[in-house]
Amino acid sequence: MQQTTNTILMVRPVNFRMNEQTAVNNYYQKAIDNVLPETVNAKAQQEFDAFVKKLQNIGVNVIVVQDTVEPNTPDSIFPNNWISFHQNGNVGLYPMFAENRRFERREDILDLLEEKGFEINQIVDYTDAETVSVFLEGTGSLLLDRVHRKAYCALSPRANEDLLIEFCEDFEYTPVVFTANQTVNGKRMPIYHTNVMMALGETFAVICLASIDDKKERKNVIKHLKEDGKEIIDITESQVNNFAGNMLQVKGANNKLYLVMSQAAYDSLTNNQIETLKKHNTDIVASSLDTIETCGGGSARCMMAEVFLPQA
Structure with missing residues (x-):
């Protein structure tokens, strides 16, 4: 089994904005005042394109899918929440907390992957759980150690324990x-996704x-x-607020x-943390995602759905 992949699926936004339906329990989202929605979307597209280019420059195979204008999906830029791909050819489809995020699931994306020579053996579909308001948002909720077969999961309104056990x-x-918490207005509240406060690499966490x-x-x-055998790099809550937990090794x-x-x-990391991370990686790739982070409340990791499917 492998922990990292060379192939990443990303969705280029057409209607990116702050999603009012996710803001109820994603405390990282903020509205950008006095900026037109078209401007927010255009900035998000610029950040997206520059990010894709950086990944391609280091030799990552990025499959870019264009989002569609209808249905209206402001968070389509974060595909890792609704789908996961596995080395045995299985695909997981996940139940989403926000109703307007459920429209992000697209069969044509699976067709596209098959056209590109990826093998899909079985689709494991958990989306029925939405009918009883039970959620597990893909590799946002599930931090997978694919080699040691462990699924780390911080329980929250978007990560249900029974469904996690079913997945396992x-x-x-x-x-x-x-349970992972953050301080919001002086209260400890659950962090909405595990991948905001934790990232797993081959030899570090x-x-x-x-x-x-x-x-x-x-x-x-x-x-x-x-x-x-993972070296633990501990980050602070203030660094989590700057999305330092939302990284991905590729x-x-x-x-x-x-x-x-x-x-x-x-920019939020200390010199020591950067040095430690560099021991485990050829290099660190950082890209400016300010608009996406501010309005979307998600960052680099959330934008990348890792493709582990076998190739014909």
């Missing part, structure tokens, strides 16, 4: 469950341990990471490993 049975993972308030849960997460040309993040995430 279907895909043969061991669940590592905890970036994680905000202070967000796991329960000591037992924190110890358990550390134990799992250490027994799998394979570039000649199977070299790169760590991808936003410029804001990179």
Whole structure:
């Protein structure tokens, strides 16, 4: 099994804006005042295109899909929440908290991958859970250690424990469950996605341990990471607010490993953290995603759906 891939699926936005339906429990989203929606979308497209170019420059195979004007999907730029791809040819489809995000699921994207020679054996569809308001938002909720078969998951309104266990049975993972919190107006509130406070590479893990308030849960997460030989790079809540947890390790040309993040995430890291991360990667790739982060409340990791499917 492999932890990293050279192929990334990304969706180029046409209607990007702050999604009022996700803002209820994504505390990172902010409205940009006095800016026309067209301007916000145009800026997001510029950031998207520059980001794709940076990935292509290091030899990542980026499959770019254009979003459609209808139905209206302001968060389509974050495809990793509704779909996951696996090395055995299986695909997971996930139930989404926001009703307008459910329209992001597109069969034509699977057709496109098959046209490009990727093999899809089975689609495991959890989307029925939406009818009973139960959610598990893909690799936003699930931090997968694909080699050691562990699924780290911070429970939240968008990550249901029963559904996580069902996923783990279907895909043969061991669940590592905890709650991660952030301080919002003086209150501890659940972080909406695991991949905001944690990132897993082949030989390291970036994680905000202070967000796991329960000591037992924190110890358990550390134990799992250490027994799998991951060097733990601890980040602060302030760094999480700058999307430093939202990174992804990818394979570039000649199977070299790169760590991808936003410029804001990179700028929030200390010199020591950068040095440690560089030990585990050929280089760090940072791209400015300010508009996408501000309005979308998501960052670099959320924009990349990793494709692990076998190729014919």
